[in-house]
Amino acid sequence: MTALLEAIGLKKHFGGVWATNGVDLALAEHELHALIGPNGAGKTTLIHLVSGSLRPDAGRLRLAGRDITARSMHERVAMGITRSFQISQVFSELTALENVRLAVQGRRSDAGSSFRFWRPASAEVWMIEEAEEWLGQVGLAEQAGCLARELAYGERRALELAMALATRPRILLLDEPMAGLGPEEAERMTHLLAALKGKLTMLLIEHDMEVVFKLADRLSVLVEGRILTTGTPETVRADPAVRRAYLGEERA
Amino acid sequence: MSRKIPFEPLLWGAALAMPWLLDSLGEAYYIGFATRVLIFALAATSLNFVVGYGGLVAFGHAAFFGLGAYVVALAMQAGLSSAWLAWPLAMALAALTAFAIGLVSLRTRGVYFIMITLAFAQMIYYTVVSFKLAGGEDGLPLAQRSTLAPFDLAEDATLYWVALGLLAASLYGLKRLAASRFGHALAGVRQNPLRMEALGYPVRALQLACFVIGAAVAGLAGALLANQNGMASPAMLYWTQSGLLLVMVILGGVGHRYGGLFGAAALLGLEEALALFTEHSHLYVGLALLAVISFAPAGLAGLAGKRRRG
Known part of the structure; x- marks a missing residue:
């Protein structure tokens, strides 16, 4: 082995x-x-x-x-190598979708650099679509638009997992x-x-x-x-x- | 405030018409004052980007503001009066200095970051003051204003419009920046740097970029102020200047796009108005600041509309 x-x-x-x-x-x-x-x-x-x-x-x-x-x-x-946290470390003032989208954007190997200063991130639809997929995979498709702080405890844990997975x-x-x-x-x-x-x-x-x-x-x-x-x-x-x-x- | 009020077009329309308005009122003297407000608004906006968007409470912003002014004055002394060259040079030197300072300072957090940025800024102040070529304690006068062909900066109204144009461009740039990938990443870093690091973001590099961009714009504001004042003075580099810019940001609204503009207009306006009635204007400015912090923690921009970071 x-x-x-x-x-x-x-x-x-x-x-x-x-x-x-x-x-x-x-x-x-x-x-x-x-x-x-x-x-x-x-x-x-x-x-x-x-x-x-x-x-x-x-x-x-x-x-x-x-x-x-x-x-x-x-x-x-x-x-x-990605970790998830014992106490959920989600961005409470962002929506569930934006939390995962950030995780997708952070993936430098294929998502590209975050040092892009002009084009709106929202124009990159693929990142949003991929984030939706991850949310679906952990059963949070319905909660995509909710602020992370409004989510139930168990949902925050699922969101935490979706973010970790989105780093591939x-x-x-x-x-x-x-x-x-x-x-x-x-x-x-x-x-x-x-x-x-x-x-x-x-x-x-x-x-x-x-x-x-x-x-x-x-x-x-x-x-x-x-x-x-x-x-x-x-x-x-x-x-x-x-x-x-x-x-x-x-x-x- | 009703959403129907076209806040931005009104504001910019009034700002654009200001020199004609003041001229027709026979108060042309105030064009200089209005220009000062715009320049400080630009400097405060650049600090607000660092503090409110980047989450970095920097207490040495005067260093970049002042350096911008000195670059213009020194370039003028060396025979280089073109704003097309001297102003970008001012921005570049401010950015380069911020890069070096940020590289060291961003290893620290919180109060230590405040103290170390303050210490670096004071080091720059004492270095410039002891530098004979820069005029020491007296500062360095400009023989004339920068030349900005095809515009004639010797005209007060032209300098005003140039400052207005640069402020508008910066605020538009800030809007684009906030919505870009970089802006989203920066917002994440402000809220939870550890989480961003765990998502693979190079947190310190993002913060450094934010710090450097803020400094470059402060350098531009300094270049403008040297033109407005006709000199580069050590006071622009002193720590009280950093404090003044921070007060403007807090008064106007930390993290609000218009925070710097509102803060600069309110603070300078208040000082100017109070100076007519009392010699203790600082006392009343302090009281006004206390009132804002107590009753409108989101600052004046927070009061004016519910708009946030947009």
């Missing part, structure tokens, strides 16, 4: 605490890789390190064999996309993610074990900033160390 994304010995500390303490992780192309672990295990920090919003203190990151450790977040997005990532980093969703909305989000399987590579942080075991091709268990084990859901579930460190805790 050649890895699409490789983390080698990633380390990050805040004060005296090693939030990430030598993480080795390899994502295969088109797999859905779940990252689980107790609170404070460093899952979100790892997403920050991979997306580029934090710089590691040590270690390397490779995308398709290319070293990207020194690349900034926007450069990594242009290379195909090779690797999508999903930080608890189900957090705070009701059972029905969570079900819908699970279906959305299931439909994406095989089309792109995903790294998913999720607390709901049922969802993780349903969706993940492989999963890694992160405990105290280290990967405890990586494997298929069955092998991880059967691993006694995991049961002790994590799954056991959940039940208690």
